Amino acid sequence: MKKKFAIVYCIHHKPWLIMSTIISTILQNCDSFDIFFLYNKGSGEKYYKEHKIFFDKYDKLKKQYGKNQKLDDSFDPFLTKVCKLNSQNIFEINLEDDHGLDSGAWYKFISMNKWVNYDYTFFMGEGALFTHNNVLTDTYKFMQNYQINFISGASNKRYL
Secondary structure (H helix, E strand, O other): OOOOEEEEEEEOOOHHHHHHHHHHHHOOOOOOEEEEEEEEEOOOHHHHHHOHHHHHHHHHHHHHHOOOHHHOOOOOOHHHHHOOOOOOOEEEEEEEOOOOHHHHHHHHHHHOOHHHHOOEEEEEEOOOOOOOOOHHHHHHHHHHHOOOOOOOOHHHHHOO
16 A cells, blocks of 8 residues: 655754654554655765865855854764664665755755655654654645645745
8 A cells, every 4th residue: 555645854963853753753543654764864064075166155154153053064974873763764865964954964855755655745854843743644634635735834935
């Protein structure tokens, strides 16, 4: 049977963030989903050195305002241990950090075409929480009933 959802988590920051995310995910009443853990490994320095010309404007802003702290965290290896779940619906993908943060990892996932096997794909960051055990089921019904193709959640709305 085809799964309805791919839940794609970008993992790179703090183990306790993904721990809470995993708990709220596995408590869902819906069982028609696969989880993809995108390990955004490294500090991004390799990408920075290879594409230095693209960072000129950022470097000028960094001198004036300071470094973006979200680009200052390197990958915590303990994260891969936290995400080792004994389930057939878990997939792990190792990626090289390119300073694109979560959206950079999600873009790479999209480029792999792994999303095409699902009705819907949820791109979420570590620390995201499902606030009720019926969120996936209710979201699916809502999207089907009203032909919804895109939902932006919580903090991401500030960017829209």
